[in-house]
Amino acid sequence: MIENINEIDFRKADLNLLPVFSALLKERSVTRAAGRLYLGQPAVSAALMRLREMFKDELFLRTANGMEPTARALELAEQLGPALEIIHREMYGTPRFDPATAERSFRLGMPDSIEVALSPSLIERIQREAPGVRVAIRLAGHERGAKLLDNQEIDLGVSRFTDVASWHRQENLYREGYVCLFDGARLGIPSPIGLEDYLALPHLLMSFSGGFEGVVDEALARRNLRRRVLLSTTRFSALPFILKEADAIATLPASMARRCAEAFKLTLSPAPLEIETFTVSMLWHARHDRDPGHIWLREAVKSIVRVEANPSIDDTHRVQGT
Structure with a gap:
């Protein structure tokens, strides 16, 4: 001030x-x-x-x-x-940004779980409002997002962020939880899945570090339980393809899991244990704070999130952790 x-x-x-x-x-x-x-x-x-x-x-x-x-x-x-x-x-003076006539490229950083949930509606919004705008999306989780901003490799990050500096600007978007995804017809298991079946199945895990443990294992450890992780991958988007061919289960962020369940005809189920939720936010460098084009982009992301990422009343009732 x-x-x-x-x-x-x-x-x-x-x-x-x-x-x-x-x-x-x-x-x-x-x-x-x-x-x-x-x-x-x-x-x-x-x-x-x-x-x-x-x-x-x-x-x-x-x-x-x-x-x-x-x-x-x-x-x-x-x-x-x-x-x-x-x-x-x-x-x-600041150049005026008119989305209907602007020709500009934006670079977004986000994990592919958020990309799957948000990018279809973002593309529809751009085609409708800003035909001269194009977007490049880079893989960026909570550990790399701030660094990519500082290196000017992305303009806006959408993820869970832990490393935020004074020259960054952050706005929370929504709380995200986890649900289970599996091929119920293949496995003969209905939703909601019980804890016994959940632990009996081999698990698929997304890990940016390539490890074999995540938030599910932390939740299980609090109850002195363990699961068997069959496969670890660095991309969420590989998991639904594997689930269609393997007797396995995955525990995914709810907004992505809902998309995958619809697209791949997979079974969506609440997780049979409490898993800690997390906050998804937008992160940008202060240099873009008052950029009219950047403001338009942030508003577009927020409006899409209100529709795509936030669960409905029925989803909130059915899905633990959201």
């Missing part, structure tokens, strides 16, 4: 040095930064000396590959970059 700003502190610093810092960070060269700023090389060198004094750090070190930023410089870039972009946008 502006009430927390001490104007006297700003009088002690030359804020005109910040564009020099930004240019050096982008160019990694005093000569190229000078060209970018239409300044002489001596002026940029002098500005760098003053930046070092202001931040009490070398900021950029000469190497065989050019001027490499220090850890402090990278930290400043994360903190100051969004602020400089906001100032620039407010001073020089």
Whole structure:
């Protein structure tokens, strides 16, 4: 808030040095930064000396590959970059985003469980409202989403996130639980499945790390029970194909499981034990906070989630954990 700003502190610093810092960070060269700023090389060198004094750090070190930023410089870039972009946008205007005429690409990061649940409706929304927009979806779970944002490899993440920094913006979307998916006709087991049948069947597991344990095993351990995991895969979307051919069961996020049950004619059942739910949220970098196109994208995702991800009253009654 502006009430927390001490104007006297700003009088002690030359804020005109910040564009020099930004240019050096982008160019990694005093000569190229000078060209970018239409300044002489001596002026940029002098500005760098003053930046070092202001931040009490070398900021950029000469190497065989050019001027490499220090850890402090990278930290400043994360903190100051969004602020400089906001100032620039407010001073020089923001391009208007009209979805009907806009031609733009967005990069989304999400696990394929969410991709399966949301992307069909997202594509329908884009075709209807924004025919010039296209979307690239990258696999991004809770451990990689923030890093992909910081590396500018995605514009928006939709997942469960655990590593959130001060320069990230986050908005919760819904609580997600788990349900069981299996081929009831093949196995001769109706829904809801009982705990005895659940433990007797071999299990399929999705694990980003490629391990053989997950939240189900944690829930079972609290009751001194164990299951047998027959197969572990890094993609949720492989599981329904396997379930059509194997005598096995999988425990999946409810929103994806409902889609798979409809598409593959599989049996959906509440899990016969309590499994901890989790929050799915949107995560984006502060640099996109007021970008009109990004705002449109976030609103589109939210409106789709209200229809696709949230269970109906009947589903809430039948499905544990949602």
